[in-house]
Amino acid sequence: MPTFTLGDDRLSIQAGSYSDQITISQIARNWDALSHYPERHAAAALHDLNARLTAFAAHLDELQAMGGSLDVEAEAEQFTRRHIEVTRAWWQAESRCMSSFIVGPANFPTRRNEKRQATAHKRMGEIGAHVAAARKAVERRAFPHGRPDGPVRGSNPDAADLLRQKIEERESRQAAMKMANKAIHKNRQESEETMAQAVAEATGWSLQVARAVIAPNAFAKRGFEAFELSNNNAEIRRLRSRLDGIEAKQQEPGRDTEEDTAAGPVRVVENVEADRIQLKFDGKPEEAVRRTLKGLGFRWSPSH
Known part of the structure; x- marks a missing residue:
């Protein structure tokens, strides 16, 4: 597992075969022309870097715990190597910036400094962009057909079964909400504890959940309101429609044809298993x- 140790004067990094030590004294010079206290900037920079590296490692652990297929060490090493490169690029860009309060106002290169500040700001933005892109990429590798707590993708071979499971859960909740409301109405003259007990017995929920259900809302109403039942019903209908579409699509045979185009011969593949249309070029x-295809919703796939 990767380890990141932040001490008083340095950050020690170990991720796979990659190891590094970054000290405050090594990087403080990047803020010499920007602050009277460059060491404070350096300490803050190491603290932020450690937080980003640690957060990504925790994200890898989370994906693995959810059942994702991942080589955590390799993923952590790849991210750490690149992220430190991106971070050092920002620090280096900062080192070229100046403050007139530090270097003095005489002959201060205002326009040149503005350009350098713009570059530094761009490099800083690349740090967040790298984290976001890396998280998205690693999730895609861990769950090629989408996270288990996310929406069901049509490309998932188990999509139909997953949708049926979601429908059953929604239908079960719909029935339980109706039973809870019925129990609340039937025991409306009883004490709250008696009412909660009746809800628990009718639905099979715990007494703690039942107490939360019978608690009056801001309008002094108990139980589930009509919009909650109708919204759940609407979601059931949406899931059923989606299931019908996926089942119908799975029954269709995939098609593979070749077309002559201005760009040369192109294979048009209706890939039912992957739930997508693929245009395959000779090169x-x-x-x-x-650019034209991208504008129409297609994405270039180097691996295919």
Whole structure:
């Protein structure tokens, strides 16, 4: 497992075969022309870097605990190597910036400094962009068909079964909500504890959940309101419609044809298993062709 140890004067990094030590004294010079206290900036920079590395490692652990297929060590090493490169690029860009309060106002290169500050700001943005892109990429590798707590994708071979499970859960909740409301209405003259007990017996929920259900809302109403029942019903209908569409699509045979186009011969594949239409070229198409296809919703896939 990767380890990141933040001490008083340094950050020690170990991720797979990659190891590094970054000390405050090594990087403090990047803020010499920006602050009277460059060491404070350096300490804050190491603290933020450690937080980002630790958060990504925790994200890897979370994905693995959810059942994702991941080589945590390799993923942590790849992210750490690249993220430190991106972070050092920002620090280096900062080192080229100046403050007139530090270097003095005489002959201060205002326009040149503004350009350098813009570059530093861009490099800082690349740090957040790298974290976001890396998280998205690692989730895609861990769960090629989507996270188990996310929406069901049509490309998932188990999509139909997952949708049936979601429908059953929704239908079960719909029935339980109705039973809870019926129990509340039947015991409306009784004490709250008696009412909660009746709800628990009718639905099979715990007494703690039943007490929360019977608690009056801001309008002094108990139980589930009509909109909650109708919203749940609407979601059941949506899931059933989605299931019908997926089952119908699975019954259709995939088609594979070749078309003559201005860009040359192109195979048009209706890939039912992957739930997508694929256009396959003999080689990488021209930039103009890729740009046109991208505008129509297609994405270039180097691996295919």
